[in-house]
Each structure stands twice: as structure tokens, then as C-alpha cells.
Amino acid sequence: MRADRLVSLVLLLRRHGRLSATALARELEVSTRTVLRDIEALSAAGVPVYAERGRHGGFALLPGFRTELTGLNHDEALALLVAGSRRGAQAFGLGSALASAMRKVVDALPESYRATAAGAAERLLIDPETDLLSRRVVAEEVPDAVVAAVRRAVFAGHKLRIHYAAAGQAARWRTVDPIGLVTVREQGYLLAAKAGEDRTYRLSRIVAAEELPEPAQRPDRVDLDRAWQERGTRFRAGGDQVSALVRVNPARREELVRTAVAVLAEDTDADGLLRLEVTFQDRRHAEWALWQLATGAEALAPPWLRAALHDRAAAIAARYVTPS
Structure with missing residues (x-):
């Protein structure tokens, strides 16, 4: 419990810059005396916590101090963010990055935790490839080069040129403004706009993709969950229902x-x-x-x-x- 609290204390100081003992006690749900003891323990362990006196004083970390996993690259960090769904990482072409990131996470664990964590992991199985009736879950195959180009354009905010084969049609090139990526039941989708109109493309139907240097015409922020629901509503309302x-x-x-x-x-x-x-x-x-x-x-x-x-x-x- 104390180890968790010490980590939380460091993260609070990282996030807020400076906090009083009273504010830290409130956030951690402990007494101010406990906070002061924890500060002493961190200082003894080499964490550069210093105190500033006065009306606006408090505790802070020395500028530039960070606690991080060494060697974690951009794709590995991104893979960890979508690791709540292992298949989500696969759908977005981040499967190998996730495996690499998890190896670094294990390597960063204290020696005493590694065996315990490994043993616990053996007791958990998430999203197996078959259900109890041995029905195999079939994930769509998307070439790594395609999903990587799509992902780069989405994150960079650049226009994207895709060679897309709509259902029952021959593939043709089109230029779109990428908005975000969604995965649903093993299927990946690109949410985009084309000439100002909303478009949704299945990743498995993108034959080739090319990130363009021009900036995409899209809002700075997006609520993907809401956008997906709105598109689903329009889809259900149209067609030959x-x-x-x-x-x-x-x-x-x-x-x-x-x-x-x-x-x-x-x-x-x-x-x-x-x-x-x-x-x-x-x-x-x-x-x-x-x-x-x-x-x-x-x-x-x-x-x-x-x-x-x-x-x-x-x-x-x-x-x-x-x-x-």
C-alpha cells in the first residue's frame, strides 16, 4: 500500500508541479503527517523532492526529473494505450509493438515482482481465438504497410490517398481527410471526410494507402464514440431496410x-x-x-x-x- 502511495505522490507532483502537504493529504486520503513521512522516504530514496516555504509554498520535484520506461518508442507507447483490447492492437497494426512494449515493462519491474507478475499472467486469458463451441474468431487481414500509412496520416493530420475497393466494386483511388480509427468485432474502420462529407472505410478493403503532405481539413478535437454512433444511426436509417x-x-x-x-x-x-x-x-x-x-x-x-x-x-x- 505504501509503495503505491509513494508512486501516486510522485505522479501528483509531476502533474501539478507544486502541492501543499494539505492538498497531497486530501488527494491521497491520508493525514498530513503521513505525507511528510512519505516525502522524507522519497528524499532518502534519491527522488529530488524539495520544499518551498511561504503562502504559496509546498512540495515540488526538481525540474527535469522524470520516472519513465527507458527505450519505449512511440508505437510501443501507443500499443500500451490500446492494450485494453489485444485484438485492438492487432487491428491497428500494433501487435508487434505491443509485444515489444510489454517486454520492456517486464524488464522495468523490480526483481521481486517479476516472478509474481509472470505467475499471475498465466492465470488470465483475454479474448481467446475460439469460444466454448470452438468457433474461431476470424480477424480481418490488413497489410502492415497499409495500416501504418493510414495510422501515420491520422496522427499527423495529413490528407490520405487510398486505393479502396467498396463492396462489389473495383478498387479506385480517392483522397480523404482522416479523422480516426475504430475497431469493432475484429473489423477495423477508418473514419474520414471527403469533400466535407462523412465517410467510413473498412480497413480490410484498402488495397494501398499513401500519406500526403497536405494538412487534412478536420476539427482539432474529435469525440470518436459520438461520431461512430452518429454514423451508425445514419447507416441504419438508409439503404434497403x-x-x-x-x-x-x-x-x-x-x-x-x-x-x-x-x-x-x-x-x-x-x-x-x-x-x-x-x-x-x-x-x-x-x-x-x-x-x-x-x-x-x-x-x-x-x-x-x-x-x-x-x-x-x-x-x-x-x-x-x-x-x-
Whole structure:
């Protein structure tokens, strides 16, 4: 506990420059006497903490003092920031940087902590490549050169030229203003603007990329979470979306809701089944989603959806008729 508090004390002084014993005690939730003892301990350990007396006095670190991991480069530091999702680091082309950064972190640990940390790490598994049913999580493959060029343009605020193959179309070159990168369920996306209009590009469909020297036309700050939600709302509102009226077993409701674009209405029938009006991206999506639920759901409308599911079930039944 005290070691953690000493580290926190140093970080507070690093961040604020100078703090009184009272302010430090408040931040650390200890007494001022404890703060004074901690200051003495830091000084004895060689940390250059000095006191300034007077009305605006307090404790501060000598200018230029830093506590840092030696040799940590830009990509390694960036990888640590996205290390909350190991797959996120992979999606942004930072997998090798993350591995290198973690080796340096381990090397910077006190000798007494290394064995303990290694043993604890063996007890944790985050985001395995398969689930309990042995279904493999397939991540999209993006060439390192492509994602590196995209990443550089995003961070530098430069225009980006990409050779992009939209779904069902041949690849063509386009110049965009990159805004940020997003990863969702193993898929990476570039949020950008083109001629002032919002655009979203899947990283796996970028065949080649080139960072340009011209500055990108974009705001200085961005709320990526909000931008992603707004684009998702516009996406769901457009295209060839279809609505369906579905009766579903309550036990299968979450499966239906999870795959649908939106739930427009919901009610409970007298027999306990749920009646939902839901929206799907298109006809193919609607048929696929309800087929996954088998007898756990029934499409009541539109008629073409009932007919499509009937025809598919009839074809499967015919295939498995016992030979005479």
C-alpha cells in the first residue's frame, strides 16, 4: 500500500508541479503527517523532492526529473494505450509493438515482482481465438504497410490517398481527410471526410494507402464514440431496410434483438410469446436472422419473408427425406 502511495505522490507532483502537504493529504486520503513521512522516504530514496516555504509554498520535484520506461518508442507507447483490447492492437497494426512494449515493462519491474507478475499472467486469458463451441474468431487481414500509412496520416493530420475497393466494386483511388480509427468485432474502420462529407472505410478493403503532405481539413478535437454512433444511426436509417413482425420465444428474444437493426415495437401475446416489430438491413439479412432462430421464432409479416423461410425449410426437408 505504501509503495503505491509513494508512486501516486510522485505522479501528483509531476502533474501539478507544486502541492501543499494539505492538498497531497486530501488527494491521497491520508493525514498530513503521513505525507511528510512519505516525502522524507522519497528524499532518502534519491527522488529530488524539495520544499518551498511561504503562502504559496509546498512540495515540488526538481525540474527535469522524470520516472519513465527507458527505450519505449512511440508505437510501443501507443500499443500500451490500446492494450485494453489485444485484438485492438492487432487491428491497428500494433501487435508487434505491443509485444515489444510489454517486454520492456517486464524488464522495468523490480526483481521481486517479476516472478509474481509472470505467475499471475498465466492465470488470465483475454479474448481467446475460439469460444466454448470452438468457433474461431476470424480477424480481418490488413497489410502492415497499409495500416501504418493510414495510422501515420491520422496522427499527423495529413490528407490520405487510398486505393479502396467498396463492396462489389473495383478498387479506385480517392483522397480523404482522416479523422480516426475504430475497431469493432475484429473489423477495423477508418473514419474520414471527403469533400466535407462523412465517410467510413473498412480497413480490410484498402488495397494501398499513401500519406500526403497536405494538412487534412478536420476539427482539432474529435469525440470518436459520438461520431461512430452518429454514423451508425445514419447507416441504419438508409439503404434497403425492411421491417418484419415476428413472434419469438422469450428465451430467444436477445438473439433476435442482437442481430436486428432496431426494435420498433414490442408486446406480449396471451400465450406468453413475444410479438416484436423489428428492422433488418435488407431482405437477405431478415431471412438469415430468422433462419438462425429455427422454431424459436415465426415471421408473421411480410408475406415474402414467410414464403422465403417456407421454401428454405421445404428444400432442407426434401434433402433429408429417408430414401425408399
